[in-house]
Amino acid sequence: MNIDFVPTAQPVSRLIEEFHKLPGIGPKTAQRLTYFLIRMPQEEARALAEAILAVKDKIILCSICQNITDSDPCIICCGEGRDRTKICVVEEPLDILPLERTREYKGLYHVLHGVISPMDGIGPDDLKIKELLSRLQGGEVEEVILATNPNLEGEATAMYLQRLITPLGIKMTRLARGLPFGADLEYADEVTLIRALQGRQEV
């Protein structure tokens, strides 16, 4: 279905088009969201529009960890009681949320904003790797925890970082990879099973 042919008023089709540009939103969902907004009270719609503008106006990247933030340095980098000897390296800002929710990790983070993806022409210079290396110069950091995703490109990125950081004499660790909680052995793939075996722990 082509949204250009939907006979609607111009502001309506314009909003449908804008929604359609968002990731994961097809033409049907774009229409549904638009008609939902049309029925929305004026003040709620205004609040939404303002929230979108505020994100664009006020959100910047933290100059230390490259996470998205509205104050620089971000609240994690400024946080009292954070362990400044550890940096956990993640692919995207969203990856920090589940780690923070565990309340188990007290160190700092570093957001790469992507992974090395040779086929898409995304190389080390397109990621925040230089920024990470300059953070490791001070001598304060004792451990770098690699938390990129356990797929081919995430692993390649982790191995690449390992090559750069190992000569600096800083301890490097990788998040344990293995069976997810509640997983079924029967459906586990070979890579996951082998990693789970390698990372087995005494009980």
Next chain:
Amino acid sequence: MRAPKVYKTEAIVLKCINLGEADKLLTLYTPKRGKFSAIAKGVRRPRSKMGGHLELLTHSSLMLARGKNLDIITQSQTISSFLPLRGDLWRSSLAIYAAELVDQFTAEHVENYPLYKLLLNTLGWLCETQDVELILRYFELKLLTHLGYKPELHRCLGCSSSLEPTTNFFSPGGGGVLCPRCRENEPLTQPISLNALKVMRFLQDSDYTRASRVRLSAALSRELESLMRHYIRYLLEREVKSVEFLDRLRGEVIA
């Protein structure tokens, strides 16, 4: 006869792109259906039963259901994940390069079983061989043969005489070699040493077992890589993107 609603195939995952909340759009290369895209639903959730079986560069056995636009993967089981590739940055980068070549050189739904088999074998060889670059050159030459771009390495493209044992000239535009005399009328050529010509002929005419016995000096290896790279770039009319990362890795090893 109407096509069945579900079908089975084995496949190599050439590419994957995240789609929506938890889905992936995969580019598959298959023995009988060539290259095509299919959707795998929910595979980015940690408890997905299919996710690990559909990673980039895995060889899997799949069940698919025909969709309106794209077919949907309903079951998957790994045949091989080429595990040694995944723990080695250089080998996995070469494997990515091989997959990108297949992706760039093929059109959707064109069956090419020899090319499928070649890619599958190459991923396996990249797991175990010492001289991985030799395997890549072998892969490139065979790939070109299976695609109808087999370079002419025995006779001069211009005068058809047998090539003399001297430095000749490779012409990407002509898809072969020119003798020093005919080369005068053809500006876009690259010198090819006698050794490079011999190795290319040998790789072109050999099976893997025979080809893998060749030992290349570093200089000869560079020359062959450069010749193949120019020819492939000419045929594709663009750069192979993953080459940049290969050059980068190599530069940093030396540095």
